[in-house]
Each structure stands twice: as structure tokens, then as C-alpha cells.
Amino acid sequence: MNSIIPSFHYSKLIKPFQITLLFFVGCQANPPAEITDPGQLLFLGYARKEVNCSRCHSPDGQGGLDAPDIRAVFKKYDEEKIMNIIELGKGEGKKAMPPFEGKITEEELTELLKFLKTLPMPDSLEN
Numbered sequence: 001m002n003s004i005i006p007s008f009h010y011s012k013l014i015k016p017f018q019i020t021l022l023f024f025v026g027c028q029a030n031p032p033a034e035i036t037d038p039g040q041l042l043f044l045g046y047a048r049k050e051v052n053c054s055r056c057h058s059p060d061g062q063g064g065l066d067a068p069d070i071r072a073v074f075k076k077y078d079e080e081k082i083m084n085i086i087e088l089g090k091g092e093g094k095k096a097m098p099p100f101e102g103k104i105t106e107e108e109l110t111e112l113l114k115f116l117k118t119l120p121m122p123d124s125l126e127n
């Protein structure tokens with residue numbers, strides 16, 4: 001049966017619109033208005049496209065498929081060591097963290113550390 005709506009409506013009008021919409025949703029070019037912390041913007045990949053910690057460690061630092069939970073990292077290492085890990089990377093092979101030296105300024109590194117300190121602790125490590 002022939003549809004009342006001519007088929008070109010979908011292909012010529014709706015489809016390009018959907019693709020455009022997907023493009024914007026997928027890229028997340030602009031951060032949500034409530035996120036203004038420079039360290040958090042870096043962590044989430046909004047400040048610099050080559051710096052995105054959340055794609056491995058998840059937006060709340062809980063860790064993801066291949067990256068560990070880093071919410072309690074200040075209980076494990078001192079600041080110097082953490083800065084070192086971010087600059088030089090950690091681990092080997094496929095499951096390694098890439099180095100960020102040269103991709104991030106000293107100032108940004110400080111902002112990033114400040115943000116890491118605000119991540120809520122896992123329940124098991126509270127107190």
C-alpha cells in the first residue's frame with residue numbers, strides 16, 4: 001500500500017535532522033552549564049580534547065573497564081607521585097595509562113589535582 005506521506009519526507013527532511021542531532025549529542029562539545037570547575041572540565045574532556053580522564057576512569061573517578069578507581073588515590077600516594085603518574089603514565093601494554101606530559105600545563109595539572117581531591121570517597125574508605 002502506498003503511504004500518504006511521500007517517502008522523500010523521511011530521507012530529505014527528517015533523516016538529515018536526526019543525523020545532525022546525533023552529531024551534537026555524540027560530541028558533547030559544550031559542557032553542562034553547572035560544570036565550571038577547571039579541573040573537572042579537564043577531567044571530563046571538555047577543556048582539551050586530548051585530555052579526557054573520564055573516558056577511562058569514568059566521570060566520577062570510580063573507574064571503568066580498564067582503568068582503576070582513583071577516588072581514594074590521595075590515601076595511596078602523595079601529590080608529587082600523583083602528578084608524576086599523570087605526566088608519565090602508568091603500567092604497560094594494552095591496559096596502560098598514557099602519559100599527559102606536554103598535553104597539559106603545570107597550572108592545569110594543579111587544577112586537575114584539586115578536582116581529584118573533591119571526588120567523593122567510596123563508602124568502604126570513608127573515615
Ligand code: HEC
Binds near residue numbers: 053068090091
Ligand atoms: C586510556 C585510559 C586512561 C586515561 C585516558 C587516563 N587513565 Fe589514569 N589510569 C589508566 C590505567 C589503565 C591506570 C592503571 C595503570 C596501572 O596501574 O597499571 C591508571 C592509573 C591512574 C592513576 C593511579 C591509580 C593507582 O591507584 O595507582 C591515577 C592517579 C590516574 N590514572 C589519573 C588519571 C588522570 C588524572 C587522567 C586524565 C589526565 C587519566 N588518569 C587518564 C587509564 C587511563
